[in-house]
Structures are given as C-alpha cells and as structure tokens.
Amino acid sequence: MQAILAIDQGTTSSRAMLFSADGGLLASAQQDFRQHFPRDGWVEHDPADIWQGVLAVCRDAIASAGIEAREIAALGITNQRETTLVWDRVSGEPVYPAIVWQDRRTAAYCESLKRRDLEPMISARTGLLIDPYFSASKIRWILDEVPDARARAERGELAFGTVDTFLLWHLTGGREHRTDATNASRTLLFDIHRQQWDPELLALFDIPASLLPQVMDSAAAFGTTVPELLGAAIPVCGVAGDQQAALVGQACFHEGMAKSTYGTGCFLMLNTGNRALQSRHRLLTTVAYRLGGEVTYALEGSIFVAGAAIQWLRDGLHLIRAADESEPLAQQTPPDHGVYLVPAFTGLGAPYWDPDARGAIFGLTRDTGIREIVTAGLQSVCYQTKDLQKAMESDGERPVALRVDGGMVANNWLLQFLADILGATVDRPHITETTALGAAYLAGLQAGIFDSLATLDRFWRRDRRFEPCMDKVVRDRLYAGWTAAVARIHGDR
Numbered sequence: 001m002q003a004i005l006a007i008d009q010g011t012t013s014s015r016a017m018l019f020s021a022d023g024g025l026l027a028s029a030q031q032d033f034r035q036h037f038p039r040d041g042w043v044e045h046d047p048a049d050i051w052q053g054v055l056a057v058c059r060d061a062i063a064s065a066g067i068e069a070r071e072i073a074a075l076g077i078t079n080q081r082e083t084t085l086v087w088d089r090v091s092g093e094p095v096y097p098a099i100v101w102q103d104r105r106t107a108a109y110c111e112s113l114k115r116r117d118l119e120p121m122i123s124a125r126t127g128l129l130i131d132p133y134f135s136a137s138k139i140r141w142i143l144d145e146v147p148d149a150r151a152r153a154e155r156g157e158l159a160f161g162t163v164d165t166f167l168l169w170h171l172t173g174g175r176e177h178r179t180d181a182t183n184a185s186r187t188l189l190f191d192i193h194r195q196q197w198d199p200e201l202l203a204l205f206d207i208p209a210s211l212l213p214q215v216m217d218s219a220a221a222f223g224t225t226v227p228e229l230l231g232a233a234i235p236v237c238g239v240a241g242d243q244q245a246a247l248v249g250q251a252c253f254h255e256g257m258a259k260s261t262y263g264t265g266c267f268l269m270l271n272t273g274n275r276a277l278q279s280r281h282r283l284l285t286t287v288a289y290r291l292g293g294e295v296t297y298a299l300e301g302s303i304f305v306a307g308a309a310i311q312w313l314r315d316g317l318h319l320i321r322a323a324d325e326s327e328p329l330a331q332q333t334p335p336d337h338g339v340y341l342v343p344a345f346t347g348l349g350a351p352y353w354d355p356d357a358r359g360a361i362f363g364l365t366r367d368t369g370i371r372e373i374v375t376a377g378l379q380s381v382c383y384q385t386k387d388l389q390k391a392m393e394s395d396g397e398r399p400v401a402l403r404v405d406g407g408m409v410a411n412n413w414l415l416q417f418l419a420d421i422l423g424a425t426v427d428r429p430h431i432t433e434t435t436a437l438g439a440a441y442l443a444g445l446q447a448g449i450f451d452s453l454a455t456l457d458r459f460w461r462r463d464r465r466f467e468p469c470m471d472k473v474v475r476d477r478l479y480a481g482w483t484a485a486v487a488r489i490h491g492d493r
C-alpha cells in the first residue's frame, strides 16, 4: 500500500484526504473552525485552531481509511493563500492571531503606497497589485503593532509563514521553515521572475529578511513529520496554494488550459506556460507551480462573491432553504427576465478592483419574484466569469478549455448558462475535490508514486461537458445588461 495524505487547510474548514497510488479517494475528514471579526474589516483565525484542527482531521482520515500511518508514502499540503502568521522560533508561540487574506486593516497603508506611484514597480516584480489581500502589509502591521515584535524580528527570533509554512513547521517539530514558490508568489515580497525574495521590497515594507522561509519547488523534500504526531515519520513532499493546487488537480498542465473554482468566491486561473504574462487589465500574474526548478506561470482572476451570493439568498433573504433549490427555480425562469443582481458585498474583485463598490439589484418590476432574483444570483457568477474571460482576451489570451470545480458546479443549470454566456465549452470532472487532489499529485510526483505530469493527465476524467447553445445576439444583449448594471455601482468614482 502506498497512500498519499493531502491536507487542505481552507478559509473556513480544514480537510484531510487520503488517496491511493492510482489517484482514488480512500478516506476524508473535515472540520470547520471559528472565524474572528474583532473589528469592521478585520478577519482573524486562531493559529491553535488551525494546527489542532489539521492534526485532528489527519488522524480521523487515517483511522477511517483503516490503514497504518507507515503506509502513507507522502504528504501534500495545500492552503488558504496570503493569510499571515508570525511566531517565535523557539517556543512556536504565535505573536498575533493569523491575519486572514480577507482582512482589510491595511487598506489605508496600501493606498499610501499607490499614491507614491509604486504599483508599476511592485507589479512588474511580483505580478500582483498593491492590495491588503496579499501578505506583505499584514506582516508589517504585526511588526508595527505588536509590542516588541519588530525588535524580536530584528534579533532573528521570529518566523513568518503563510499557512503551509506554519503547518510544515509544526509537522516537523519546528525543524523546517520552508514554503513553495506558489505561496511565496502571493506575499508581494517575491520576485516571480528571479524566483527569490526581493531585497528592495523587503526594505520598502520594512520586513527583516530573517523572518522569511526558504522557497522550494512545489514538489520537493520539505521535511519529515515528527513520528508521534500521526503515528509515523511521513515525508512532506508537496506544497501549493489552494488555487494552484486546484489547477494541478484539474491537470491543466498545458499552456491555454484554465480552471475555474466556484466555492464561496471564484478563482479563474489560466496556464501561460513559461511566460509570466503581465496583464494590462488588472489580472494577477502568479506562479502556477514550480517543478524541477522550472516555473510554470498563470494568469489569475479572482471574484470575491460566487457561492456566497447563493448563501445570502438562502440565509440573508430566506428565498431558498438550500443552495441546490436554486437550480429548479432557474430552470423555470427564462434567462432574459431583466433582473441583474450585482453581489459586490465586499467590493468588486478582478478586473475592477473596487473596494468601495457595494451590491445592488437592478430591473425590478411589479411581477419580479423569487425565481428571477435567485436566477439573477446564479447568473451573476457567470457574468463575472465573462468579465474575467474578456480581460484575458484583451491581454491576448483565450483559454482553450475551461475545467470547473467547487461546490457550485453540482448545479447543471449554472454550468449550461456559463457555457452559453462565455460562448465556450465547460468541462466538469468526476472528482471535483481538485484542491486536495492537486496537493496529493505534487506529493506523489516527488515521492516517485507518479512518474510524470502525463500520468496525472490520464487520471483526469470528464463527468459532463456543457456546450454553448445560446444565440450570440441574446448572449450579447444579456451581457450588455450586466455591464450596464456594474457601471452603475462602479462607474462614477
């Protein structure tokens, strides 16, 4: 038996999945954990919750698979990206809670950098934009605001990590302080062309280099777990941020292949091969994966609200009792019902990047009912994907195939409308748990369980293909209505 254990440490839950050597799922376990909102715009996690939860789900998964820990040949980690932790190198004690990617406390500081016109330089090196979303301003905040933190950091007593690094550090009993290139590429401190921490950016953000982990390939010898934790010394062989892991789990290994993940938010990622394509339309350039020292890049667009719009229709407005009720309602509604829901609850993500925009519903008439509003909620997810597709096209890129995953893709109506509005084929795989699968693939590659990306390519199986069948005139009219609706909440700033 050669099993692979994948840890998927997400924003709201921690998951462990055990896979067999042919990519089949043996067992899984999941635990939600607490979100802390100490002030408006602040989002924190308790590092102990993250670590204890991960440990618990790993133990549960191993127990329910009925295997011995020594049968686990490799461990892979995938994680919520950008979330920032700083801890004491000796005691392991975090100096502050984890500051989550959604946290906006450093917005004013980021604005001040933009006003100094630093964005072009920072973008050129990191592929990112200046935004509180990324780790750098969060690290700086911790060093500035936590008593004594800066002095301790300067004495080399502290370590910074994204969640992968924090977990690796604990899994290896504090021996390894490492990350992979995909996670490093989300910090705003990493030069994605030279593949190294950038001294100028460290100086700009006032972050001592001694805080930073060593950057490895995504499949590499990261270290070995302390035997007492999981019952055996397991080599940690793969690490990637969650969206990059999903790209790997979807086997998007060739230039032009794209995946879109529809969970709480939506993340579209397009493989651009060995080209770090600089977007002119506010998409991000990021490391897709680094294998054998060779970097594959991706263009990324993130939408903050996708499934969360359906959650809001369910829990906020009580229009539906369960998310899957949205599908039959949409089936009963003609797509051109005239209502547009723009779910900009926390601003607009790519390609608008408007933190001040707020949501709205347009086109209400006396006969508008639950069906139209719920349908408009589903459609908003597709229109936002179209916005990203258009931005990519303006950058000269057109995905050759779109593979979808995440909780929302159970909804067939949604995927058909997506294909229609994109005018492109949409493929749903059998396994939609692509994030954990990607981490397992990376670990298995390093451990020699999988010999090549071509092998992993063969594991990918289509469950269903959705072909566009909407008339172009109708598609253009529907999408024009959406752009007009977005302009009304975004336009006149």
Ligand code: ADP
Binding pocket: 010, 012, 262, 263, 264, 265, 306, 307, 308, 309, 310, 311, 323, 324, 325, 326, 327, 406, 407, 408, 409, 410, 411
């Ligand atoms: P995350 O990993 O971000 O927590 P998931 O991938 O588990 O999210 O997806 C859950 C999201 O998908 C929820 O926001 C839920 O509203 C939405 N969702 C689940 N099933 C459906 C469905 N059948 N139709 C529409 N939305 C759905």
